[in-house]
Amino acid sequence: MALDFLLVDDDQAFATVLARSLTRRGFRVECAADGAAALQTRDEPPLRILLDLNLEGESGLRLLPELRQCYPHAAVVVLTGYASIATAVEATKLGAVQYLAKPAGVDDILAAFQQVMANPELPLSPQPMSLRRVTWEHLQRVLNEHDGNISATARSMGMHRRTLQRMLAKRPVKS
DSSP states (O other): OOEEEEEEOSOHHHHHHHHHHHHHTTOOEEEESSHHHHTSOOSSOEEEEEEESEETTEEHHHHHHHHHHHSTTOEEEEEESSOOHHHHHHHHHTTOSEEEESSOOHHHHHHHHHHHHHOTTOOOOOOOOOHHHHHHHHHHHHHHHTTTOHHHHHHHHTSOHHHHHHHHHSOOOOO
16 A cells, blocks of 8 residues: 655644645645655655755755656656745656645645546646735845845845835745
8 A cells, every 4th residue: 555645844833734634535645854864765656745945955856757757657746935937847847646736634635636646647736926925025035045134135126125024024825
């Protein structure tokens, strides 16, 4: 019997909540926090792999071909908080069957796998984010690169610190 889901995500809280939700629906789930754990030999290969694009210290895109080689019969869905058309195309070229932007709930994830398993020839359909959401994600990523230092982030982006503070004070938009 095969494992239903392998969740590859370095966000422990997210992976735990998602695994619990999937388990309640009757699925058998394992979690892996990094590439090494995801590629470990399993007694039961997974049928579905949910792969985070941005793993701590490594890219999910670099891990994707190895996962496809290790688990050739598994459907891989890439999940990311930094969705873009370029990464969606790259993920498809590397063997992903679907691409979802965070926040994606359990129903969205199950629908993505169901859609692909029902019709494997379906094209990848990335959910493009709105310009406001892309801006918010970019600000968060640059802020994270500068360890939360607003002044350094503002300098690197060529904007005034107060402008950046006002932009960060606004709640992120959904999509």
